[in-house]
Amino acid sequence: MNTLLEVRELCKTYRKQSGWFSQRSVIALQNISFTLAEGKTLAIVGETGSGKSTLAKLLVGIEKPDSGEILLAGQPVQISHYRQYNHVIRFIFQDAAKSLNPHQKIGQMLDDVLRFSTVLDPQQRKQKIRQTLKQLGLLDEHSEYYPHMFSGGQLQRVALARALILDPKLLILDEALTALDPSLRAQIVNLLLELQQKSGLAYLLITNHLRLVRHIADDLLVLHQGTALDYGNTAHVFAHAEHDYSRKLINSAIT
């Protein structure tokens, strides 16, 4: 399996104002390294403040690391060239459905994504929108719908359509499934697994939902206060975590 994403020794420190004249440093990530192969799922788990969101922000180019490297298919990713790779890595965050513009029809929203990032002509864009909606179990007519006309489950599919219409190789799901009710989550998870099988899409799943991790992640990285503790095959980490912290996190979630 080819390596899609390689993260090497990533570090990020924030400076926080702690008084009128003083600043405090917060180490958000310290020497984080991992790899993710095409068609695989890596879960990043950790409590609030462990650095999960910072990692996601560095990966999608919202923020810059202090040091370390992000390689995509062997090529270093540079924040200044973000537009070159924003169709390769796509991002869905918590409450993605709420981030849809309520005044814009879904077809128009998807068309905007294509106009911004591709050179497809109007006819080709229309075709691509139709194909993407179908892939996500939505209908042609849904192009003419506004967000409020969809059910919760359909909205989640719309959010996925927006992320997947550019045929990315990697989808980062930052707590994107956490807020869903269990039956809806199961539907979306099955859809994600199906898409992965068909297209070789890789997922980086940032979550605290350890049951979900056990169900869908090939590999698991446990973050604690910006440091990587256990990292490896999910079943192996669940059974033989080296660090107390990881064991407690795993046990509290599955017992």
Ligand SMILES: Nc1ncnc2c1ncn2[C@@H]1O[C@H](COP(=O)(O)OP(=O)(O)OP(=O)(O)O)[C@@H](O)[C@H]1O
């Ligand atoms: N913009 C910022 N300025 C200062 N400190 C920050 C900033 N963003 C994050 N931090 C700090 O960096 C650390 C890691 O934060 P981060 O949001 O990455 O954690 P997290 O694991 O994603 O938490 P959560 O699950 O609550 O989102 C925390 O101590 C946080 O307070």
